[in-house]
Amino acid sequence: MELPDVITRQVLLIFQNMFATAVEKADRLQTSFNDDDLISSVSLSQDNLKILLRFGFPRHLLAPLLQKLYGPVLGKHETTFEDAVCEIANIVCNGVKKHLNENGFAFLMNIPKIEHDFKSRFEKGSDDHLQLEFILQSDRFSVDMITFYKKDVLLNEAYS
Numbered sequence: 001m002e003l004p005d006v007i008t009r010q011v012l013l014i015f016q017n018m019f020a021t022a023v024e025k026a027d028r029l030q031t032s033f034n035d036d037d038l039i040s041s042v043s044l045s046q047d048n049l050k051i052l053l054r055f056g057f058p059r060h061l062l063a064p065l066l067q068k069l070y071g072p073v074l075g076k077h078e079t080t081f082e083d084a085v086c087e088i089a090n091i092v093c094n095g096v097k098k099h100l101n102e103n104g105f106a107f108l109m110n111i112p113k114i115e116h117d118f119k120s121r122f123e124k125g126s127d128d129h130l131q132l133e134f135i136l137q138s139d140r141f142s143v144d145m146i147t148f149y150k151k152d153v154l155l156n157e158a159y160s
């Protein structure tokens with residue numbers, strides 16, 4: 001199974017299991033984000049290879065799901081939004097890591113974090129970029145996979 005398929009399968013399962021709702025993979029890309037969107041990133045690394053997975057969610061997409069799950073007070077709390085986005089990233093990345101490591105790799109994964117200085121879906125110095133988008137009702141969210149292959153890891157900004 002290719003990585004886009006692994007990511008897609010994980011995303012579909014999470015939304016079904018966590019929120020009891022179905023999402024679908026978008027046929028074409030059209031997402032752009034604003035300052036109110038929630039972005040989480042997780043990196044997998046092995047030797048001189050780094051994979052950065054970045055998850056972007058419009059806040060209004062998550063609000064009804066979280067309020068249904070946690071109630072009207074806790075479901076509106078900023079910490080709840082950030083925890084949910086990081087948990088989705090964690091589950092998807094664990095699935096990607098498991099798939100890669102079962103196929104001969106030995107990736108280590110860092111803890112998901114919220115990105116506050118998100119500027120672009122692309123990353124300086126990256127060697128490969130995969131963009132996936134998903135649709136929940138009429139709203140979209142994205143998962144980007146950005147890969148860095150570097151011989152001199154210490155000089156690469158992505159590793160600092």
